[in-house]
Amino acid sequence: MDPARPAYLIGVDGGGSGCRVAIADATGCVLAEAAGGPGNVSADPDQAAANIRAALDEAAAGAGIGADALRHAHAHLGLAGVMSEAEGEAMAARFDFARLRVTDDRPTVLAGALGGADGVVLAIGTGSFIARSRDGAARFVGGWGFVCGDQASGAWLGRGAVEAALLAVDGLREHGQVTRAVLGSVGGDPAMLAHRSLVAPPGWFAEFAPLVVREAAQGDQAGREMMERGADYICRALERLGRGSGEAVCAFGGVSPHYAPYLPEDIRDCVVRPLGRAVDGALRLAARLADG
Amino acid sequence: MDPARPAYLIGVDGGGSGCRVAIADATGCVLAEAAGGPGNVSADPDQAAANIRAALDEAAAGAGIGADALRHAHAHLGLAGVMSEAEGEAMAARFDFARLRVTDDRPTVLAGALGGADGVVLAIGTGSFIARSRDGAARFVGGWGFVCGDQASGAWLGRGAVEAALLAVDGLREHGQVTRAVLGSVGGDPAMLAHRSLVAPPGWFAEFAPLVVREAAQGDQAGREMMERGADYICRALERLGRGSGEAVCAFGGVSPHYAPYLPEDIRDCVVRPLGRAVDGALRLAARLADG
Numbered sequence: 001m002d003p004a005r006p007a008y009l010i011g012v013d014g015g016g017s018g019c020r021v022a023i024a025d026a027t028g029c030v031l032a033e034a035a036g037g038p039g040n041v042s043a044d045p046d047q048a049a050a051n052i053r054a055a056l057d058e059a060a061a062g063a064g065i066g067a068d069a070l071r072h073a074h075a076h077l078g079l080a081g082v083m084s085e086a087e088g089e090a091m092a093a094r095f096d097f098a099r100l101r102v103t104d105d106r107p108t109v110l111a112g113a114l115g116g117a118d119g120v121v122l123a124i125g126t127g128s129f130i131a132r133s134r135d136g137a138a139r140f141v142g143g144w145g146f147v148c149g150d151q152a153s154g155a156w157l158g159r160g161a162v163e164a165a166l167l168a169v170d171g172l173r174e175h176g177q178v179t180r181a182v183l184g185s186v187g188g189d190p191a192m193l194a195h196r197s198l199v200a201p202p203g204w205f206a207e208f209a210p211l212v213v214r215e216a217a218q219g220d221q222a223g224r225e226m227m228e229r230g231a232d233y234i235c236r237a238l239e240r241l242g243r244g245s246g247e248a249v250c251a252f253g254g255v256s257p258h259y260a261p262y263l264p265e266d267i268r269d270c271v272v273r274p275l276g277r278a279v280d281g282a283l284r285l286a287a288r289l290a291d292g
Numbered sequence: 293m294d295p296a297r298p299a300y301l302i303g304v305d306g307g308g309s310g311c312r313v314a315i316a317d318a319t320g321c322v323l324a325e326a327a328g329g330p331g332n333v334s335a336d337p338d339q340a341a342a343n344i345r346a347a348l349d350e351a352a353a354g355a356g357i358g359a360d361a362l363r364h365a366h367a368h369l370g371l372a373g374v375m376s377e378a379e380g381e382a383m384a385a386r387f388d389f390a391r392l393r394v395t396d397d398r399p400t401v402l403a404g405a406l407g408g409a410d411g412v413v414l415a416i417g418t419g420s421f422i423a424r425s426r427d428g429a430a431r432f433v434g435g436w437g438f439v440c441g442d443q444a445s446g447a448w449l450g451r452g453a454v455e456a457a458l459l460a461v462d463g464l465r466e467h468g469q470v471t472r473a474v475l476g477s478v479g480g481d482p483a484m485l486a487h488r489s490l491v492a493p494p495g496w497f498a499e500f501a502p503l504v505v506r507e508a509a510q511g512d513q514a515g516r517e518m519m520e521r522g523a524d525y526i527c528r529a530l531e532r533l534g535r536g537s538g539e540a541v542c543a544f545g546g547v548s549p550h551y552a553p554y555l556p557e558d559i560r561d562c563v564v565r566p567l568g569r570a571v572d573g574a575l576r577l578a579a580r581l582a583d584g
Binding site: 042083084141142144145146147148149159162163166170171172189190191192193194195197198199233236237240 | 334375376433434436437438439440441451454455458462463464481482483484485486487489490491525528529532
């Protein structure tokens with residue numbers, strides 16, 4: 001069989017909370033999808049590969065395809081935590097497809113959100129990055145992770161809320177709805193809050209993001225400060241990426257739409273919804289493998 | 293033997309990088325000291341207890357005391373990561389002394405730095421807290437840990453330096469000496485820097501603190517911003533603690549003395565060196581156990 005002409009296309013989106021697999025025919029028509037356990041490489045690559053393989057088996061069964069037939073597929077895996085080409089290639093070596101590319105999840109998010117067209121994406125969920133695709137070439141800002149990056153993300157908002165709550169406990173800032181609610185979530189015990197903050201994953205912090213969004217809209221001081229700082233970061237990133245006036249801004253992820261009220265009119269009026277998911281983008285990129 | 297009159301006093305300072313044990317006679321005259329592995333409770337309480345016990349055995353041997361005789365001692369253990377009285381009591385149950393109290397390391401730092409007198413302490417090393425002892429009662433600001441607290445600390449400075457370096461990579465701020473040196477420490481690879489930031493302990497970040505201190509003094513923009521933000525936090529904490537004008541400020545830990553140039557004259561002119569270490573403070577508090 002000519003490897004340049006795949007029998008199937010496979011797209012995989014792997015993140016910290018789960019993975020999603022889609023199998024399409026050679027024309028891109030989706031035959032089956034399946035979801036599985038975490039697919040991010042940094043936490044546990046062995047487990048990520050096993051979770052993706054299990055989801056692949058489930059999707060193949062759903063599509064009525066023998067697992068062997070998938071060896072003739074072209075596949076693109078977009079996995080959070082892939083930090084270099086070498087890491088992508090090491091992950092690729094675990095699978096057996098006619099053609100396979102493993103990247104981090106930014107290219108797949110971009111291709112899914114924009115449907116393969118040019119444009120600007122605010123990808124702001126638990127983590128964050130901002131990207132612009134132009135003439136098919138993508139540039140990225142951010143995506144460096146929770147500890148020193150992911151500005152404006154849900155985890156970043158949540159960490160800011162916990163920090164504000166502890167400053168309020170110390171009398172270094174006024175208490176408000178956000179800080180009281182954060183403290184209330186651990187029974188009002190700041191030592192417990194500090195302890196949780198030291199061991200919790202980004203997802204724990206991101207659970208406070210809806211609180212920040214909601215109370216900021218009601219005028220809460222700490223909430224407003226964080227949303228304004230996040231919006232400022234977004235503006236600087238868009239400027240750096242050379243977004244043109246009037247150019248659409250695609251708000252991908254659970255948090256990005258909530259920044260609209262804090263953005264200048266020219267950006268706010270251009271916010272659009274994503275066309276597809278990261279797994280859709282992965283399928284698109286899989287379809288391009290024969291070209292590349 | 294009357295438990296109110298100890299044969300020996302024992303002081304223990306336990307932190308993330310190691311523990312230190314001192315054994316004194318009933319008058320407070322130190323007979324022997326020993327150092328051992330990490331003694332912070334949050335990371336691994338079993339290992340912390342084992343490390344402290346090993347250091348105790350070494351100090352007892354150094355003092356020519358049978359380990360059994362230590363059962364007649366009064367001991368104070370100041371261990372990083374003790375978040376509540378219940379955690380302190382659980383740790384205390386692992387040891388067998390005539391009297392024993394286990395707290396976090398803030399009271400022992402305070403008692404050591406001030407020699408048991410009243411005063412103000414800036415405890416700023418890898419982590420941070422700020423405290424004031426007045427009429428024997430202590431009030432604390434901070435000490436909530438690296439992720440959402442420890443403002444102005446070495447780890448906080450280092451994290452700020454890494455964040456600035458990644459922003460510079462993205463073109464969202466100017467490169468300077470600090471950001472270039474941080475990137476250079478990982479061979480100039482920002483993905484590697486981000487990856488390290490996600491898995492590294494606070495001590496890894498704190499290793500960048502001397503760089504920040506040094507380059508800030510040379511006028512580096514990112515370094516100056518961080519030192520000024522840290523100094524602002526210190527000022528607000530001192531104000532909150534009600535420090536009187538002209539009242540001495542004891543700079544404890546490796547980082548705190550370096551804030552002096554960034555502090556207002558009234559504070560800068562009052563900075564003094566600590567009288568003793570945390571383990572000295574632990575001995576002082578052990579001596580008070582018979583009173584309490």
